[in-house]
Amino acid sequence: MARVVVDVMLKPEILDPQGQAVANALPRLGVVDVASVRIGKRIEIEFEGAPDLDRAREIADKLLANPVIEEFTLRVEAPGEEEQR
Template sequence: MARVIVDVMLKPEILDPQGQAIARALPRLGFSGVAAVRQGKRFEVELEGPADEAALEEVRKMAETLLANTVIEDYTVRVDQ
């Protein structure tokens, strides 16, 4: 069994209203020194077999078709150690 992590983030040029809302809330809660926040999603994909290159390629396809909206989001795929 292997676990593959897919991180999905809005592309840098895309507006992130949720991240902005968090950034505005932080000072109100007493946290200082934060310049900006961007919010993303993390998927943990449990594989039945090993995380070999073929399996990773399959996860990349999953990210491309379902996990990420590649029009406005980027994703990264890595094996959880």
């Protein structure tokens, strides 16, 4: 299965209250070197066969992101590739 990852973020000019709340809480945890935090969402779309970036872009544009306040990026994630924690 091929996986396309869609990352949706608020546009830079849009206020991010969640990100601001996290940034304001960091000093209480002893983290003082973070300038700002932005919160977004990650959506994984699995295709049977080859990844269809055009279809994924259409899905993201019409359903997953609000084009007025959000922007998105697409990337193909290789099988077995996962983010490290």
